[in-house]
Amino acid sequence: MTRRFSPERIGWLLAVVVAILLPLFVGEYLTSILLLIAIWSIVAISLNLIYGYTGQLSLGHSAFLGIGAYALGLIALKLHLGFWPSFFAATAISGLFGFLIGIPALKLRGPYFVLVTLGFAAIVGVIILAWVDFTGGANGLAGMPRPNPIPLPWGGQVRFDSLLNMYYFVLFFLVLIAILCDRLVHSLIGRTFIAISHDENLAESLGINTMAKKLLSFTVSAMFAGVAGALYASYNVVISPDVAHFARGMDVLACLIVGGAGTAAGPIIGTFVLTAIPEGLQIVPYLKTLINGIILLLFIIFLPAGITGGFKALALRWGDSRKSSGGRDAAP
Amino acid sequence: MPLLEVSGLTKAFGGLMAVSGLTFSVQQGELLSIIGPNGAGKTTLFNLLTGIYRPTSGIIRFDGNDITGCKPYQSVRRGIGRTFQRTTVFGWEKVLDNVIIGQSLHVRTGVWGAIVRTGAARREERRIREKARELLAFVGLSDMEQRLSGNLTEEAQKRLSIAMVLAADPKVLLLDEPTGGVNLEEIGGLIELVKKVQRSGVTICLIEHKMRMVMSISDRIIVLNYGVNIAEGTPAEVGANEEVIKAYLGARRVA
Numbered sequence: 271m272t273r274r275f276s277p278e279r280i281g282w283l284l285a286v287v288v289a290i291l292l293p294l295f296v297g298e299y300l301t302s303i304l305l306l307i308a309i310w311s312i313v314a315i316s317l318n319l320i321y322g323y324t325g326q327l328s329l330g331h332s333a334f335l336g337i338g339a340y341a342l343g344l345i346a347l348k349l350h351l352g353f354w355p356s357f358f359a360a361t362a363i364s365g366l367f368g369f370l371i372g373i374p375a376l377k378l379r380g381p382y383f384v385l386v387t388l389g390f391a392a393i394v395g396v397i398i399l400a401w402v403d404f405t406g407g408a409n410g411l412a413g414m415p416r417p418n419p420i421p422l423p424w425g426g427q428v429r430f431d432s433l434l435n436m437y438y439f440v441l442f443f444l445v446l447i448a449i450l451c452d453r454l455v456h457s458l459i460g461r462t463f464i465a466i467s468h469d470e471n472l473a474e475s476l477g478i479n480t481m482a483k484k485l486l487s488f489t490v491s492a493m494f495a496g497v498a499g500a501l502y503a504s505y506n507v508v509i510s511p512d513v514a515h516f517a518r519g520m521d522v523l524a525c526l527i528v529g530g531a532g533t534a535a536g537p538i539i540g541t542f543v544l545t546a547i548p549e550g551l552q553i554v555p556y557l558k559t560l561i562n563g564i565i566l567l568l569f570i571i572f573l574p575a576g577i578t579g580g581f582k583a584l585a586l587r588w589g590d591s592r593k594s595s596g597g598r599d600a601a602p
Numbered sequence: 603m604p605l606l607e608v609s610g611l612t613k614a615f616g617g618l619m620a621v622s623g624l625t626f627s628v629q630q631g632e633l634l635s636i637i638g639p640n641g642a643g644k645t646t647l648f649n650l651l652t653g654i655y656r657p658t659s660g661i662i663r664f665d666g667n668d669i670t671g672c673k674p675y676q677s678v679r680r681g682i683g684r685t686f687q688r689t690t691v692f693g694w695e696k697v698l699d700n701v702i703i704g705q706s707l708h709v710r711t712g713v714w715g716a717i718v719r720t721g722a723a724r725r726e727e728r729r730i731r732e733k734a735r736e737l738l739a740f741v742g743l744s745d746m747e748q749r750l751s752g753n754l755t756e757e758a759q760k761r762l763s764i765a766m767v768l769a770a771d772p773k774v775l776l777l778d779e780p781t782g783g784v785n786l787e788e789i790g791g792l793i794e795l796v797k798k799v800q801r802s803g804v805t806i807c808l809i810e811h812k813m814r815m816v817m818s819i820s821d822r823i824i825v826l827n828y829g830v831n832i833a834e835g836t837p838a839e840v841g842a843n844e845e846v847i848k849a850y851l852g853a854r855r856v857a
């Protein structure tokens with residue numbers, strides 16, 4: 271288990287401190303970019319749970335993102351429930367969709383599961399676009415609520431109509447979900463996820479109900495993606511079917527692969543890199559996809575474990591070769 | 603009452619009868635060997651007993667219950683553990699972690715406990731870690747617990763795979779060629795381990811090709827050929843059986 275002050279923990283603490291201080295020194299525009307990085311990082315973390323740790327590649331996470339965003343909007347606008355009830359309902363609804371889709375989809379393995387999730391994303395995208403009366407169709411929805419102001423014990427309140435406070439709100443959820451995910455995958459349950467990702471048949475032969483574990487992982491993953499969707503809707507105030515565009519599922523996957531699937535920092539680092547590079551180079555939007563595609567390709571060819579994954583594998587190899595005394599050297 | 607009882611067990615792959623009308627039983631505490639030429643249906647039999655394949659016909663009873671058609675994870679939970687012919691461990695995990703994963707079916711901690719890291723969750727984790735260390739000591743891998751299991755020798759991986767199934771507390775252990783692919787001088791140690799497992803109270807079904815080993819450690823032997831049970835008895839009885847000798851010579855596998 272990690273020690274209280276392991277280098278890893280100190281790294282995380284530093285990152286959080288930087289994330290808190292950074293927007294105080296950069297302008298509004300960069301803060302809004304940081305906010306979006308935080309939101310897409312949550313989606314990448316959620317994909318990391320089901321793909322990086324459980325080994326089931328979902329290309330359907332744009333659907334859960336869209337469901338979270340539209341659920342928040344529709345519940346808040348049509349049922350006039352406040353922010354928090356809408357937010358929790360949106361999270362639960364995304365999880366429920368994950369559960370219901372997961373039951374048939376996770377019975378399939380490998381490419382079949384990938385295809386079903388992709389199909390699901392396409393269907394959700396079409397429904398959002400076509401069901402004009404309910405979702406506003408191509409026009410989308412406007413008037414999403416921001417979080418309710420939080421009263422302070424010494425009087426006054428924290429309001430979320432400013433960009434900076436909204437950024438901290440999103441950052442809070444990013445940190446929370448990163449911690450929840452990390453605790454989950456390092457628990458005894460998480461070990462079964464990882465076991466499934468390595469060898470599902472072996473896991474099953476050891477008495478692990480692999481279907482139940484995959485379903486659990488997928489449901490939690492869908493909930494996290496739904497949280498990201500709801501945060502996005504609340505921040506943006508306006509949402510359009512673009513949130514749920516299936517290509518976003520691939521973008522998130524690209525971030526995860528570049529950062530390192532199956533590592534704690536990978537999803538965040540990858541999202542940061544793939545957002546910051548095109549941003550820093552001041553590239554026009556349609557070239558962004560091209561640049562990201564090239565980066566992804568380079569990673570798949572030269573560093574398939576991603577940035578964090580590459581470091582981790584090196585450390586593991588090095589540690590083991592010091593301990594080993596003439597064991598078989600071939601990688602499994 | 604026998605621990606495991608199989609009657610009329612049949613598995614057809616298309617027109618091929620991999621296992622055909624097998625009837626036998628395994629007594630509590632014994633070491634039963636299953637031998638036969640390549641392709642005789644031995645591994646298929648294990649796959650049927652552990653629910654990887656559904657039988658075409660026939661019934662499997664274990665510990666008094668009909669378990670025909672159980673899923674693999676259910677059969678382990680009922681007490682049927684197995685190792686694979688092609689040794690399988692989680693190569694990218696450390697040795698100790700492999701044995702911790704082997705105990706997954708006993709884990710009580712839920713999502714809440716895992717996320718909040720409740721006292722009960724921590725205690726369970728400690729208990730499982732200790733049990734994993736005991737199991738590694740039992741199979742003789744204590745000094746390797748922090749090694750990456752994919753880097754172990756074949757022999758050490760075989761020991762590890764046995765520790766992993768033992769972690770599930772099986773009543774019967776199905777071992778598919780536990781000495782396959784292992785250096786000659788290491789085989790003796792593995793046989794000792796198998797006997798030690800039997801002495802600890804676990805019933806054993808063993809698939810083996812090495813006849814000297816089979817003859818010396820088995821209580822009883824079943825001989826399969828083309829999916830059919832052609833002989834059954836003590837090592838002495840089976841060794842003197844005409845049909846067995848013929849089957850082995852016919853398959854050009856002289857023991």
Ligand SMILES: Nc1ncnc2c1ncn2[C@@H]1O[C@H](COP(=O)(O)OP(=O)(O)OP(=O)(O)O)[C@@H](O)[C@H]1O
Pocket residue numbers: 615618620638639640641642643644645646647687
């Ligand atoms: N999934 C399958 N589909 C089709 N045929 C199969 C399948 N599994 C096994 N068989 C066939 O069934 C027969 C029995 O195979 P099995 O693996 O049980 O033999 P075995 O006794 O374990 O042999 P070995 O000693 O070589 O391990 C073989 O002819 C094999 O080709």
Ligand SMILES: [Mg+2]
Pocket residue numbers: 644645646687
């Ligand atoms: Mg076999």
